[in-house]
Amino acid sequence: MRLERKKALPRALILAVALTMTGCASGPDYHAPALPETTSGSFISQSPQVDAGSPPPADWWKLYDVPALSAIVQEALAANTDLRVALANLDRARAIYRETRGERLPSTNVTAGARHGRDQTAGGAGQAPVQWNYTGGLDISYELDLFGRVRRDIEAARGDNAAAAAAHDAAQMLVAAETTRSYVDACAYAESVDVARSSVELAQRTLDLVTRQEHAGSASRLDVERSGTALAQAEAAVPRLQAQQNAALFELAALMGRPPTQVPEPARACNKAPEVAGAIPIGDGTTMLRRRPDIRQAERQLAADTARIGVAVADLYPRVTIGASASYLRNDDLRGDRTWSFGFGPLISWTFPNMTAARSRIAQAKAQGAASLARFDGAVLMALKESEQSLSTYVGAMQQRDALVQAQNHAESAFRLAEQRYRAGSISYLDVIVAQNSLISARSQVATADQQAGSARVDVFKALGGGWQERSQD
Numbered sequence: 321m322r323l324e325r326k327k328a329l330p331r332a333l334i335l336a337v338a339l340t341m342t343g344c345a346s347g348p349d350y351h352a353p354a355l356p357e358t359t360s361g362s363f364i365s366q367s368p369q370v371d372a373g374s375p376p377p378a379d380w381w382k383l384y385d386v387p388a389l390s391a392i393v394q395e396a397l398a399a400n401t402d403l404r405v406a407l408a409n410l411d412r413a414r415a416i417y418r419e420t421r422g423e424r425l426p427s428t429n430v431t432a433g434a435r436h437g438r439d440q441t442a443g444g445a446g447q448a449p450v451q452w453n454y455t456g457g458l459d460i461s462y463e464l465d466l467f468g469r470v471r472r473d474i475e476a477a478r479g480d481n482a483a484a485a486a487a488h489d490a491a492q493m494l495v496a497a498e499t500t501r502s503y504v505d506a507c508a509y510a511e512s513v514d515v516a517r518s519s520v521e522l523a524q525r526t527l528d529l530v531t532r533q534e535h536a537g538s539a540s541r542l543d544v545e546r547s548g549t550a551l552a553q554a555e556a557a558v559p560r561l562q563a564q565q566n567a568a569l570f571e572l573a574a575l576m577g578r579p580p581t582q583v584p585e586p587a588r589a590c591n592k593a594p595e596v597a598g599a600i601p602i603g604d605g606t607t608m609l610r611r612r613p614d615i616r617q618a619e620r621q622l623a624a625d626t627a628r629i630g631v632a633v634a635d636l637y638p639r640v641t642i643g644a645s646a647s648y649l650r651n652d653d654l655r656g657d658r659t660w661s662f663g664f665g666p667l668i669s670w671t672f673p674n675m676t677a678a679r680s681r682i683a684q685a686k687a688q689g690a691a692s693l694a695r696f697d698g699a700v701l702m703a704l705k706e707s708e709q710s711l712s713t714y715v716g717a718m719q720q721r722d723a724l725v726q727a728q729n730h731a732e733s734a735f736r737l738a739e740q741r742y743r744a745g746s747i748s749y750l751d752v753i754v755a756q757n758s759l760i761s762a763r764s765q766v767a768t769a770d771q772q773a774g775s776a777r778v779d780v781f782k783a784l785g786g787g788w789q790e791r792s793q794d
Contacts, residue, residue, distance in 0.1 A: 345468025346637070347630020350475070350623045353696060355609055356704075362604050365711035369718045370780075375603030375611070380786040381500045384594040388586035389503050392576065396499040397492060399577030406491040413477075413484035420477035423470045426462040431455075453649070461643040464666075469639070472630030479624025486617035493613060495575060496787030501778040502572035508593035508771035509565035515767045516557045519760040523551035526756055530749060543749040550753055554760055593774045600714075600777065602784060608707055609700060612785035618699040622692040625685070632685040635678040639669045703783070710783040714776040721769040728762040735759045 362372045377383070381393050397403065435453045465471060527547040533539035569583045576584065602608075609615055643666075649659040738755035741747045781787065 345471050345630055346633040347468070347472055348626060350626040352619060353622070353693065355606065355700065363602060363711055364708055365715055367715040367718075369599055369715055370711060371599040371601045372604060374601040375607050376601045376781055376784050376786040378786060380781045381496065383596045383600070384500075385597070386594045388584075388590075389500065389594065392503060392572070392584055392587065393496055393499050396495050396576045400495045400575055401577060403488070403491050403495055406488040410481075410484045410488045413481045417474075417477040417481040420474050423463070423473065424465075426460050429459040431457045455647070455649050457645065457647040459643065459645045461641050464640040464642060466640060467634045467637040469631055469634030472627045472634065475627035476624045476631060479620045479622075479627060482620035483617045483624060486613045486620060489613035490617060493782065493785065493787040497778055497782035499572065499575045500781075501775055502568050502575060503587050503590070504593055504774040504778065505771060506565055506568035506572060506587050507590040508767070508774055509561055509568055510591040511593055511770065512764070512767035513558060513561045513565060514591055515763045516554065516561055519554045519763060520551065520558065522756065522760070523547070523554040526752065527551050538745075539749060546749065546753050550756060550760075557764065593770050595774070596777065600780060602711065602780065605704065605707070608784050609703055612699075612703050615696070615699045615703055618692070618696040622689070622696050625689045625692040629682065629685040629689055632678070632681040635681065636675055640666055641669070642666050703785075706783040707780075710776065710779040714773070714780050717769065717773040717776040721766070721773050724762065724766045724769050728759075728766050731755070731759040731762040 363370075366372065379390075382390055433455050435455075463470065527544070527550075530539050530543050530547045534541065534544050569587055570580045572587055573580055573583045578584075644663065646660065646662045735752075735755040735758070738747065738752045742749060742752045
């Protein structure tokens with residue numbers, strides 16, 4: 321047994337520690353890759369519907385000015401199961417980082433024990449006295465990080481920690497976007513249900529009118545059957561839209577960590593899709609790339625994998641460990657039977673000359689670094705693509721909606737004129753049916769366009785990287 325004493329470390333150990341603090345780290349030093357120069361300007365997709373002069377706020381869903389939606393998003397950010405998984409992964413990465421930082425400190429090993437029995441070395445068989453033996457010891461060892469293995473290992477753990485934090489931010493961004501989308505979809509589908517029901521009422525009113533005219537002899541049975549067909553077609557659209565509304569509500573409940581039976585009442589009662597007043601803020605490409613958590617995650621993972629190249633390179637060099645130890649032995653039944661022993665010195669461990677495994681690990685680490693760099697470049701390109709696609713889709717959806725609203729206005733005017741002329745006997749009922757179907761179709765298309773525009777708007781905020789709050793790293 322050994323007992324190490326920490327009182328006065330020899331000068332050699334102090335000198336070795338000083339050398340460690342000034343030693344060179346193995347492997348390449350990390351430098352963050354530069355972003356493409358073409359990202360410094362504005363987005364390609366520009367229109368009056370977007371504002372490139374200011375970036376989107378982190379809590380962009382508040383731009384809808386719907387307190388119920390803000391409360392729903394906050395609950396989702398607190399209870400979503402995917403976010404809980406991401407947070408657990410982040411806690412694990414932080415714990416690993418703290419463990420790795422502990423490699424900079426000396427390691428200790430304390431032992432102590434007592435034994436009661438016969439000491440066979442003190443006499444013949446059966447004659448050895450019964451006695452107590454006490455032992456104790458303490459070892460302290462410290463690795464001199466002459467070639468930066470420990471420092472590179474800490475750098476890698478720091479990068480993993482930051483990458484896990486970025487992954488949590490990305491999950492938070494996704495939850496905020498999908499929660500907002502589900503709420504907007506539920507409201508839009510409820511609005512579509514109301515439009516479909518109003519179309520049913522319109523078709524029913526027309527059928528009642530034609531039925532009365534048939535009884536009066538001014539309309540044919542063919543007109544009645546045509547009107548009945550239009551009514552049945554209008555009624556068929558209602559169940560499908562109600563099912564879509566329920567699906568959006570159930571999705572919203574799941575995102576909030578609730579079962580389907582606990583759909584939030586404000587979402588169930590909403591029957592008008594919320595909109596953002598004015599143009600939506602989008603900023604420029606550079607701020608978008610700096611804001612998106614997936615790019616930050618890829619960059620931090622690249623930093624961690626670059627540091628692991630240094631860890632692998634350090635295995636080509638010896639590991640030097642300074643240790644000091646002392647042990648103590650005492651026997652109470654034997655006078656003067658107390659023993660102290662001390663030891664101090666470096667321990668060198670080196671795999672030379674067989675370094676095949678070490679060089680293979682270096683090649684693996686370099687390949688992993690190259691893959692991480694490719695993933696970073698891919699994340700940048702994906703972000704640029706998604707942002708331009710979402711902006712283009714949103715601008716197109718808004719323009720389509722404006723045109724469909726105009727078509728709906730014309731269809732309403734045409735239907736009113738058709739009803740008036742039919743009552744006056746100047747046109748056939750077939751013309752009324754055509755005008756009615758055009759109006760029902762126009763209303764349905766506007767409702768669908770509202771839902772698509774609302775979803776496209778959420779895609780814009782999602783692609784721009786909004787919906788998370790940056791936090792400090794441990």
